[in-house]
Amino acid sequence: xxxxxxxxxxxxxxxxxxxxxxxxxxxxxxxxxxxxxNLGQGPELLIRYENxxxxxxxxxxxxxxxAERLKGVDSTLKIQPAELGDSAVYxxxxxxxxxxIYFGEGSWLTVV
Amino acid sequence: xxxxxQHPSTLSVQEGDSAVxxxxxxxxxxxxxPWYKQELGKRPQLIxxxxxxxxxxxxxxxxxxxxxxxxxxxLHITETQPEDSAVYFCAASYxxxxxxxxxxxxxxx
Numbered sequence: 756x757x758x759x760x761x762x763x764x765x766x767x768x769x770x771x772x773x774x775x776x777x778x779x780x781x782x783x784x785x786x787x788x789x790x791x792x793n794l795g796q797g798p799e800l801l802i803r804y805e806n807x808x809x810x811x812x813x814x815x816x817x818x819x820x821x822a823e824r825l826k827g828v829d830s831t832l833k834i835q836p837a838e839l840g841d842s843a844v845y846x847x848x849x850x851x852x853x854x855x856i857y858f859g860e861g862s863w864l865t866v867v
Numbered sequence: 868x869x870x871x872x873q874h875p876s877t878l879s880v881q882e883g884d885s886a887v888x889x890x891x892x893x894x895x896x897x898x899x900x901p902w903y904k905q906e907l908g909k910r911p912q913l914i915x916x917x918x919x920x921x922x923x924x925x926x927x928x929x930x931x932x933x934x935x936x937x938x939x940x941x942l943h944i945t946e947t948q949p950e951d952s953a954v955y956f957c958a959a960s961y962x963x964x965x966x967x968x969x970x971x972x973x974x975x976x
Contacts (some may be wrong), residue, residue, distance in 0.1 A: 788964075795969070796969065797873075797958075797966030797967055797969050798911065798956075798966050799966070800963060800964070800965075803963065805893050811962075811963060811973075827976060846910070846911070850887055851959050853903070853915065854900070855913055856964060857913075858903075858910040858912070859910060860909070860910045861910060
């Protein structure tokens with residue numbers, strides 16, 4: 756069974772530029788998460804989807820971050836414009852209802 | 868909201884020794900407590916989890932205990948091996964999974 760797939764794995768951009776990350780969850784998983792992990796810290800939830808509905812986006816900085824999950828499968832997370840403090844690993848994860856959360860390998864963002 | 872504290876931040880042991888990592892949580896409604904292992908540059912991977920209707924769970928060299936009254940849960944690794952070296956995260960969940968700050972475990976041969 757394929758795991759959670761993310762792209763790109765690595766991205767270096769200049770500040771004020773836009774960036775987008777893509778995620779393909781495990782087949783059949785209706786819940787999709789985007790987490791941000793700063794160096795030396797635990798993952799922090801940005802947004803959680805149940806199918807195509809964003810049910811928890813309280814931690815998403817909505818002035819510059821946006822996300823979508825069209826058709827309730829793949830998802831994209833966008834940052835525009837990026838700031839230096841956005842440098843982190845962006846982890847996508849998925850689960851079936853009430854069960855284990857599986858993480859992707861992450862998208863490593865460096866903003867210079 | 869939920870707050871999870873994890874100790875210690877760093878743990879060094881000799882191969883064959885036991886390692887214990889402790890976490891506390893704040894939301895008494897939390898009912899799911901997974902532990903993740905994250906190797907450098909890799910994804911967090913679930914190693915064991917426990918639900919609030921169980922006090923202890925064991926899987927080979929790994930065990931987790933839960934004290935709901937005190938809102939504590941712990942990870943126990945016995946007979947540690949160098950390949951156990953990684954960062955370990957605890958987490959607590961009711962409707963949202965909240966992670967601890969991580970413990971860097973170093974097992975020396």
